[in-house]
Amino acid sequence: MSAVLTEEQKLIQQTARDFAMREVLPAANALDPERKDIPLSLIQRAAELGFFGLLIPEEYGGLGLGCLEYCLVTEELSRAWMSMGSIIRPMIGMQALSPEQRQRYLPRMARGEALGAFAFSEPNAGSDLSNIQCRARREGDEWVITGNKYWCTFADGADYILVLARTDPSAQRHRGISAFIVDKPRGSLPPGVSGAPIPKIGYFGWKTWELAFDGCRVPAANMVGEEGKGFYVATSGLEVARAHTAARAIGLARGALEDATAYARERVQFGHSLSEFQAIRFKLARMATEIEAARQLLYFVCRLIDTGERCDKEAAMAKLQATEMAERVTSEALQIHGGAGYTTLHAVERYWRDARLTKIFEGTSEIQMRIISDHLLGRNRA
Numbered sequence: 001m002s003a004v005l006t007e008e009q010k011l012i013q014q015t016a017r018d019f020a021m022r023e024v025l026p027a028a029n030a031l032d033p034e035r036k037d038i039p040l041s042l043i044q045r046a047a048e049l050g051f052f053g054l055l056i057p058e059e060y061g062g063l064g065l066g067c068l069e070y071c072l073v074t075e076e077l078s079r080a081w082m083s084m085g086s087i088i089r090p091m092i093g094m095q096a097l098s099p100e101q102r103q104r105y106l107p108r109m110a111r112g113e114a115l116g117a118f119a120f121s122e123p124n125a126g127s128d129l130s131n132i133q134c135r136a137r138r139e140g141d142e143w144v145i146t147g148n149k150y151w152c153t154f155a156d157g158a159d160y161i162l163v164l165a166r167t168d169p170s171a172q173r174h175r176g177i178s179a180f181i182v183d184k185p186r187g188s189l190p191p192g193v194s195g196a197p198i199p200k201i202g203y204f205g206w207k208t209w210e211l212a213f214d215g216c217r218v219p220a221a222n223m224v225g226e227e228g229k230g231f232y233v234a235t236s237g238l239e240v241a242r243a244h245t246a247a248r249a250i251g252l253a254r255g256a257l258e259d260a261t262a263y264a265r266e267r268v269q270f271g272h273s274l275s276e277f278q279a280i281r282f283k284l285a286r287m288a289t290e291i292e293a294a295r296q297l298l299y300f301v302c303r304l305i306d307t308g309e310r311c312d313k314e315a316a317m318a319k320l321q322a323t324e325m326a327e328r329v330t331s332e333a334l335q336i337h338g339g340a341g342y343t344t345l346h347a348v349e350r351y352w353r354d355a356r357l358t359k360i361f362e363g364t365s366e367i368q369m370r371i372i373s374d375h376l377l378g379r380n381r382a
């Protein structure tokens with residue numbers, strides 16, 4: 001339903017679609033079953049197309065576009081490979097960067113030369129991020145980070161890791177936490193940090209790490225936002241993050257629907273193509289309807305974000321709706337493939353595995369429902 005988009009938005013969408021289908025999809029089909037990383041050449045192509053700078057202001061070399069354009073591109077890339085839809089995400093809490101940090105990082109980010117990872121979660125702090133225990137102690141002009149992090153995607157390949165650490169251990173919960181940019185060489189972990197990849201079941205294209213910070217030194221100038229306000233850095237921009245995840249889920253579901261439709265046309269049983277069986281046709285019809293409903297809710301949320309309206313509840317709804325839909329739709333698509341769907345020879349198994357993750361990261365479905373019900377019951381603090 002592209003009629004609601006402007007000509008410029010349709011052009012951006014088409015550019016992303018061409019890149020995704022011609023370059024990302026073949027790479028994903030070849031590399032994901034082997035659990036290989038996203039090739040640098042794809043990252044460079046995405047950079048040339050401006051995808052790392054979609055949300056970065058023009059004065060820093062970005063395209064200065066809105067959340068809707070960002071989500072249009074994200075849906076297209078995720079339709080081919082969710083990890084590519086994820087890698088274009090700009091730094092979380094970018095708004096909190098100081099003028100000097102903006103000069104230092106944003107132009108490089110816009111060019112795809114400063115790729116980021118974030119290390120917020122810990123073994124005992126997932127949904128409850130305010131429980132993080134990782135510590136940062138001030139020593140002269142540096143902060144020294146010590147503690148364990150869990151689930152840091154792309155810790156090795158990134159050029160920096162945004163880390164949350166407790167700078168005031170006497171402060172309770174979300175107070176006393178600060179955010180730091182840990183610069184690092186691409187291809188290895190930062191000095192003072194060791195780790196190992198977590199054996200996950202999907203979201204291939206990059207590794208997700210368990211990290212041990214053991215005296216990792218960061219210049220004081222790399223603190224993002226005010227000391228003790230890092231929790232707000234991490235949670236600022238959550239509406240955009242939820243919209244981004246909804247777009248990733250919609251991309252996966254669309255990939256699954258398109259593949260299932262093609263398979264239903266080709267596969268013959270009982271002397272007819274599967275597409276002639278009403279049971280299959282109705283599945284396809286329901287899948288398409290669910291995708292479009294989730295997409296329209298997402299567009300609505302993007303427009304609220306782009307006009308500067310707070311939409312915590314609606315963004316949570318869009319994330320919840322799209323990700324739960326993606327799990328159902330990718331599962332039905334796999335079913336339409338029959339046994340072929342349960343092999344790594346068809347991309348549908350990748351869509352299904354990756355869709356499962358969208359219900360877990362960026363705030364689980366239960367956390368989204370908590371946010372929505374808080375609004376309904378008047379318990380939100382916004």
Ligand SMILES: Cc1cc2nc3c(=O)[nH]c(=O)nc-3n(C[C@H](O)[C@H](O)[C@H](O)COP(=O)(O)OP(=O)(O)OC[C@H]3O[C@@H](n4cnc5c(N)ncnc54)[C@H](O)[C@@H]3O)c2cc1C
Nearest residue numbers: 118119120121126127151152153208360361362363364366
């Ligand atoms: C593949 C992968 C990549 C990731 N990448 C990153 C990354 O790059 N950086 C990073 O910082 N993190 C990352 N994460 C972490 C992710 O954000 C967390 O997994 C997520 O927030 C959930 O936390 P948890 O796994 O500790 O689950 P828990 O918080 O332990 O939750 C377990 C279950 O309890 C439910 N639950 C928890 N609290 C409540 C409540 N109050 N009410 C109702 N139900 C509740 C949850 O919904 C869930 O079903 C990644 C995770 C995965 C799996």
